[in-house]
Amino acid sequence: MITYNRPAVLLETLKVIFAQSVAPELIWVIDNSEGMETDHAIASILDPRIKYHRMGYNSGPAGASKKGLELCAEENLDWIYWGDDNDPPEFEDTFERLLSVKDDNPYCGIIGAVGHFFDYKKGEIKRVQTRLLKKKRSIEVETIAGGMNMLVHRDVVKAGVLPDSDLFFGFEELDFCLKAKRKGFALVVNCELFIRLREKHNRTDFKREFYKKKANPGREYYSLRNLLYISNSLTSKAMKKRLIVKWIGKAFYGFRYGLNYGARNFKTILLAFYHYWRGIKGKTIDLIPANES
Secondary structure, three states: OEEOOOHHHHHHHHHHHHOOOOOOOOEEEEEOOOOOHHHHHHHHHOOOOEEEEEOOOOOHHHHHHHHHHHHHHHOOOOEEEEOEOOOOOOOOOHHHHHHOOOOOOOOEEEEEOOEEEEEOOOOEEEOOOHHHHOOOOEEEEOEEOOOOOEEEEHHHHHOOOOOOHHHOOOOHHHHHHHHHHHOOOEEEEEHHHHHHHHHHOOOOOOOOOOOOOOOOHHHHHHHHHHHHHHHHHOOOHHHHHHHHHHHHHHHHHHHHHOHHHHHHHHHHHHHHHHHHHHOOOOOOOOOOOHHHO
8 A cells, every 4th residue: 555645544545445345464555755644643553454664755656566566475465455545445345356357367467446458559548448348257458547456466576577666656557567468467357346437437438538638747747758668668669659749749739728838738748758868767846836735
């Protein structure tokens, strides 16, 4: 469980986790916080099922998830839950439903509630059609969506597949899942659970917009920069070329929302290109601008 400066939210999420019909034997809390509030909150509840590791700095979701997977693998646990402090399972039988499909594929190494296909030439996430989900008990995908109750088998970690801590934030799950696929592991989602989530959030017939105005430029920066680094790991020149063309288009398209937004959007995308070109990784800009925090 990854957390950052939200001790109250973390404690509520832990209650939901342990209330699952199939609950974890233990949870490692990986704390990215600068202060000691989360440390004190965990110590106050005196629950032996919870172990705590303080990173000592904000390593981002990528760095914290890497540490968490390593610690859980050292415990020799069969299945490892990769979760965030503000994204608890939405149904009390989520883990039970996920584990029910673990034997559907003999190469299953990762299970999730929601997953996607991936277009390796375009560098795009591809939505799984609802009609396909209704035909099957489980399906194999290329990536499990972030915050969607990913369960990782310890064999994946033992095989050396770990998140890239240099990514800091954004598409660290995609990078991890694609590496697991290249190692021969299958990623499986439970179709019944997938459909239940789509129906709950009215996304059964959802269609992605061509472009959506972004409230947080920091997220855009990390998304582009990290996708370019992922294209390197895939040695995909076609993907990199497509990303460059697409995001140049986004840089100019943003001006339709006004000069101020357009200039900020253009600067963010240009900075992502520049940092990629210079090989700059890790945390480079704040996710929430100082004037909005």
